[in-house]
Amino acid sequence: MEKFVKLEGLVAPLDRNNVDTDAIIPKQFLKSIKRSGFGPNAFDEWRYLDVGQPGQDCSPRPKNPDFVLNQPRYQGAQVLLTRQNFGCGSSREHAPWALLDFGFKAIIAESFADIFFNNCFKNGILPIVLPAAEVDALFAQVEATPGYTLTVDLPAQAVMRPDGKAMPFQVDAFRKECLLNGWDDIGLTLRHADKIRAFEERRRVEQPWLFAQ
Amino acid sequence: MAQTLYDKLWQNHVVHQEDDGTALIYIDRHLVHEVTSPQAFEGLKLAGRKPWRISSIVATADHNTPTDHWDKAEGTAAIDDPISRQQVETLDANIRAVGALAYFPFKDARQGIVHVVGPENGATLPGMTVVCGDSHTSTHGAFACMAHGIGTSEVEHVLATQCLVQKKSKSMLIRVDGELGRGVTAKDVALAIIGRIGTAGGTGYAIEFAGSAIRGLSMEGRMTLCNMAIEAGARMGFVAVDDTTIDYLRGRPFSPTGEIWDKAVAYWRTLTSDEGAQFDRVVELSAADIAPQVTWGTSPEMVVPVTATVPDPAKETDPVKREGMERALQYMGLVPNTPISEIAIDKVFIGSCTNSRIEDLRAAAAVLKGRRVAASVKLALAVPGSGLVKRQAEEEGLDRIFVAAGFEWREPGCSMCLAMNADRLEPGERCASTSNRNFEGRQGPGGRTHLVSPQMAAAAAIAGHFADVREAL
Secondary structure: OOOOOEEEEEEEEOOOOOOEHHHHOOHHHHHOOOOOOOHHHOOHHHHEOOOOOOOOOOOOOOEOOOOHHHOHHHOOOOEEEOOOOEOEOOOOOHHHHHHHHHOOOEEEEOOEOHHHHHHHHOOOOEEEEOOHHHHHHHHHHHHHOOOOEEEEEOOOOEEEOOOOOEEEOOOOHHHHHHHHHOOOHHHHHHOOHHHHHHHHHHHHHHOHHHHOO | OOOOHHHHHHHOOEEEEOOOOOEEEEOOEEEEOOOOOHHHHHHHHHOOOOOOOHHHEEEEOOOOOOOOOHHHOOHHHHOOOHHHHHHHHHHHHHHHHHOOOEEEOOOOOOOEOHHHHHHHOOOOOOOOEEEEOOHHHHHHHHHOOEEEEOOHHHHHHHHHHOEEEEOOOEEEEEEEEOOOOOOOOHHHHHHHHHHHHOOOOOOOEEEEEEOHHHHOOOHHHHHHHHHHHHHHOOOEEEOOOOHHHHHHHOOOOOOOOHHHHHHHHHHHOOOOOOOOOOOOEEEEEEHHHOOOEEEOOOOOOOEEEOOOEOOOHHHOOOHHHHHHHHHHHHHHOOOOOOEHHHOEOOEEEEOOOOOOOHHHHHHHHHHHOOOOOOOOOOEEEEOOOEHHHHHHHHHOOHHHHHHHHOOEEOOOOOHHHOOOOOOOOOOOOEEEEOOOOOOOOOOOOOOEEEEOOHHHHHHHHHHOEOOOHHHOO
C-alpha cells in the first residue's frame, strides 16, 4: 500500500447523501479477478450515457455532461467532497479500488458507512469526517472557486483551506500509523502469531464444537 | 457488571488489545464466495503465505451463477458469460488448492446463497465470529454471532491470520414489543426500523434486536431482520439465544452431537444480555403499529406503509434531503402523493439472502395458491436460497403452486437481487422485490426496485400493482 502523509489536491464536489457502493462501481465490473483497472468505471451509471460492460474501452463512450465529475474544471481531482453516509451498501472493496484508480486519495464527508470507511484505510485512501457546517462551507467555496484545492495533513490531522482556516479531524492512532508508513497490516498481525496460536488452542479445548473438521 | 450480549461476544474473541482499544479479534467462521475472494487468494499466494485454519472456511458460488438451464452443459460450461464463468472457476481452483471445511460448488445439491447455506448446514453456531466478503453477513447475527461483512483485504487478512484488527462499536438495543399483525413479517419490521432510524442510524453501532415480537420470530425471520441491519448502517445485528435458536440447530450437519452438544447448549444459553445491561442507544417500536412496508425511493430508508402515498419533497425542509427525494422520484418515475397501491409493476422477484428461505417461500405460496399472476406482469421469479431449500419446497409442493400461478421456479443463487447473472431488470422496469437494496441500478441499469416482504411481492404479482396483503389473506 502507498503511504499517505500530506496531500495538496484539487477538490471535486459530489453533493449527495447516501452514495452507495453500487453507484461507485456497478456490479458487472465485480466479475474481474484483479484489483486494478476499475477507475474508468467509477460511477459508471452516472458518468456515461450508455450501459458499460467489463473489459470495454471507455474512451469512446458518451459521457453524461450533467454529472459533476465530468466537468472539465474537476479533471485531475484528488479530493472528493461529499455528504452523509458515503459508501453505504455492499462491502465490495472494488469501490475504494475504483476511487483510487480514478485518482482520489482523500474523501471528505459528513459521515461514512462503516465497511467502506475501513476498506479505504486498507488501500491508502484517507476518509475524513468533518462537521456538517464545515462541509457546507467547503461546498460553497469549491463551487465558487475554479481550481479549488485543499491540503490534507495527516501527521497534523488537519485539512487546510486556501484561506488559511485549518479544520482538525480524528483518526485512530493505529490506522494513522499504518497510512503514514504504508504498512501491510497482515505483517503486523503476524507479529502476534504466538498469541493467536495460544488463543486458538485454549478455544479448541473450551469450545470444541467450533473446530469441526 | 451487567454485560450486553455484544460485550460477551467481543470479550470471548479478543486475542490481543492495544492501549487505544484496537484489538485483534479471532475469527471462527470464514464464509467465502466467488466475487470478493479471488484477489485475496492471489494476495496470499503472492506473499507466500498459507491459510491459517482451513477448517474455518465454508465456500460456495452464488453471485454469478445462472438460475436456469443448468443441464445444458457439463459443470461450469453451463455459465454463458465467460467472465462470470472464469470467476466461478477461479473459486473452484482456489478451494481445490487451499481446502475448506465444506465447499458447495456450482450445481452441488447444497450450493446456494452463502448466507442461506451457512446456517442450514449448522456451519453458523451461536457465539461465533462469522465474516465474509459480503455486507449481508450480518444475517448470521440471528444466531447470537458477531457476524459482519468485510472487504477483500480483510478476507486475505483472515485467511492469513485467522484474525481481524477491530475496534469495539457502540451498542444499540432495538426493542420491538407486542404481536405482529396478520400479514406483517420480519421484513416489514426491518423496513420499519430503517424508516425510523435511517440508513445511517446504525453506523458505528452493533444492534441487538430484542422484545417479545423478536422472540416470536422463527430463525428464518430473525435472519431476515439481522440481514437488513447493514441497511440501517450497522455492520452487525444480533438476537440472543433461546429455545428457537437451539431447536433450529439440533441435527444440522455441522452442529455438534452427544456430550459436546450438551456442553455447547449450556454455553449458548449464556449468550443473552444481562438484566440491567446498559446500551449506548435504545430504540423502541410497537409491533402492533407496523403495517406491511413498501419502499418508494432509491434508499431503503425511503419506505412507507402500503396504505400510504408517495411522499412529497415539497414538505421536506432540509435542502439536501429534498434534492435527494426529488432525484429518487425522478429515477423511480413516481409522482408525489400517488397512493402506493396504485403503482403498477413489471416484474416480481422472490429470493435473495433476505427472503429465500423455506418460510419465505411458504408465505408467498400461501398468497399465490389458487391465484394467477396478473397479465400485465412480464416476469415473476421464485429463486430458492439453496439447493436444500429448493428440495424441501418441492417436497412440500410449493414449486407447483408457484408455477401454477405463473411464476418461474428457478435454481438457487443471488439472482436478481444484484443482477450479476442474467436475471435483471431492463431500464425503466419496475419490480416488487424481496431483496434488500433499492439502489439505482441495483437490479439492472435503470431498473426500479421496491422492497417488500414475500407475501407483499406475491400480492403485487396477482394484482399487477402493490396491494395490501392483509386483504388477500
